[in-house]
Amino acid sequence: MLKANAAARPGSFAVPASAAVGLPPGLPTAVLQLAEDGAISDAELVRRTLAGQHDPFSALVARYQKRAFWIAWHVVGRVEDARDVAQEAFVRLFRSLDKYDFTRSFYTWFYRIVMNLAIDSLRKIKSARGQCLDDVLPTLTDEREEAGDVPLQRGEESGQVWSVLDKLDAKFRAVLVLRDIHGLSCREIAPILKVTHATARWRLHRGRLMFKEHWERAQGGTEQ
Amino acid sequence: MSAASCDSIRAALPWFVGEELEPEHLASVRAHLVDCFACRAEASALQQGVSRLQRAAAAPVAGVDDAFFGELHRTVVSRVEAMDHAEHRVAAGSPGGGIRAGLALAAMALVGLGFWLGRGTESSIFDRRPLATPVSIESATGTSPALVVPWSGPRWPAMRPLGNEADSDLGGERAGMMARDRLRDLVDERMVLPPRQAPPR
Numbered sequence: 001m002l003k004a005n006a007a008a009r010p011g012s013f014a015v016p017a018s019a020a021v022g023l024p025p026g027l028p029t030a031v032l033q034l035a036e037d038g039a040i041s042d043a044e045l046v047r048r049t050l051a052g053q054h055d056p057f058s059a060l061v062a063r064y065q066k067r068a069f070w071i072a073w074h075v076v077g078r079v080e081d082a083r084d085v086a087q088e089a090f091v092r093l094f095r096s097l098d099k100y101d102f103t104r105s106f107y108t109w110f111y112r113i114v115m116n117l118a119i120d121s122l123r124k125i126k127s128a129r130g131q132c133l134d135d136v137l138p139t140l141t142d143e144r145e146e147a148g149d150v151p152l153q154r155g156e157e158s159g160q161v162w163s164v165l166d167k168l169d170a171k172f173r174a175v176l177v178l179r180d181i182h183g184l185s186c187r188e189i190a191p192i193l194k195v196t197h198a199t200a201r202w203r204l205h206r207g208r209l210m211f212k213e214h215w216e217r218a219q220g221g222t223e224q
Numbered sequence: 225m226s227a228a229s230c231d232s233i234r235a236a237l238p239w240f241v242g243e244e245l246e247p248e249h250l251a252s253v254r255a256h257l258v259d260c261f262a263c264r265a266e267a268s269a270l271q272q273g274v275s276r277l278q279r280a281a282a283a284p285v286a287g288v289d290d291a292f293f294g295e296l297h298r299t300v301v302s303r304v305e306a307m308d309h310a311e312h313r314v315a316a317g318s319p320g321g322g323i324r325a326g327l328a329l330a331a332m333a334l335v336g337l338g339f340w341l342g343r344g345t346e347s348s349i350f351d352r353r354p355l356a357t358p359v360s361i362e363s364a365t366g367t368s369p370a371l372v373v374p375w376s377g378p379r380w381p382a383m384r385p386l387g388n389e390a391d392s393d394l395g396g397e398r399a400g401m402m403a404r405d406r407l408r409d410l411v412d413e414r415m416v417l418p419p420r421q422a423p424p425r
Contacts, residue, residue, distance in 0.1 A: 024293040054308070058301045065296055069288075074281060079288060083296060090300045091307065161280035179242065180274050181281040186244065201244070208238040212273045 023062045034059035042106035046097055057097075061090055064107070067182070068114045074177040075118035075170075076125060077162060085121050089114045104191075111192045115178075119170045164214045172207035179204055229256065233263050241271040 023035055034040060034056055048056035068089050073082035092113050165173055174193060178184045190200040233256045239245045240253050257264045
């Protein structure tokens with residue numbers, strides 16, 4: 001049961017290799033052991049946290065902080081906002097740990113918190129852009145478009161990809177991020193976004209078509 | 225290759241490129257793509273979109289490295305611990321807090337009960353006929369100084385305790401609490417009657 005729960009966690013996904021899934025450095029030994037021990041499920045860590053221990057929660061943060069940050073970053077597109085979303089997600093998680101349903105998977109529940117916060121953050125950014133474009137534009141550049149050490153052509157492509165993704169509605173964007181970048185299945189995405197499996201599949205279908213159409217339009221525009 | 229079959233295949237392509245297509249449809253889509261150049265081009269464009277997204281996500285981000293995540297972990301844990309300690313301080317700083325909260329709740333419940341009893345116009349406990357002037361015919365004529373204690377219950381007959389009027393033949397001004405006493409007397413009288421005797425054979 002514990003092994004099964006630990007194995008149910010989504011594995012690798014498309015993030016920079018330098019900051020792929022792994023534990024952050026400088027963890028206390030007790031936390032490191034808890035976080036690395038595959039036999040200790042997420043639910044068990046929640047149980048121990050509810051019993052009043054701090055280390056298990058620290059281990060949960062170590063296990064999920066990279067995933068939380070990258071999901072937020074792929075949705076909002078700014079490191080600062082993504083970091084705030086990840087922090088707030090863990091604070092909310094801690095506050096609502098007693099509401100955790102132990103029959104459900106932990107990461108689905110946690111991803112839902114992250115995704116909701118990320119979409120809220122994105123909407124705030126977009127409304128700020130819409131309200132006062134000239135004032136806030138210099139501070140609201142999408143950092144995904146400025147990937148530092150990447151070869152120029154690949155960096156340009158990344159920028160174009162993110163600007164195309166920006167044009168999609170948040171609900172399509174969320175499905176594309178969770179499916180195509182983070183490798184979750186539609187069955188896993190559905191409870192995260194609180195939609196049915198059929199809706200998740202439909203959004204994925206529409207999202208991929210829309211992404212292709214916007215991309216082709218953007219390429220046509222640059223060629224002209 | 226018919227246009228209709230191309231349409232149905234193209235509808236399935238977004239799932240085909242993500243390997244989310246059901247096995248029974250997968251074979252037919254593959255067979256169609258072998259023969260249809262236009263659908264193959266469409267599938268290729270969709271596949272490239274997915275690949276572009278994955279490549280863009282894998283590109284390094286300036287300032288996001290292990291040190292960044294170490295700092296993020298420390299910030300989150302210290303924030304949560306501070307929050308937890310603050311909650312414990314609040315709980316420990318007020319030992320009688322639970323009792324006080326209970327008393328406050330009880331007081332609120334009493335106030336609520338008072339309002340509930342006094343709700344509406346007909347059933348209000350405040351909606352009573354004011355005590356009449358304690359004067360009867362006798363006292364008015366001066367024949368007797370006895371005071372009459374008036375009915376100080378609800379103003380309207382409908383507000384009197386239910387059941388008496390229907391059960392009693394007294395009705396009128398004796399209905400209500402007075403009639404209930406009378407009924408009790410009647411029952412007592414019945415109780416003292418000799419038991420019914422068996423009919424003679």
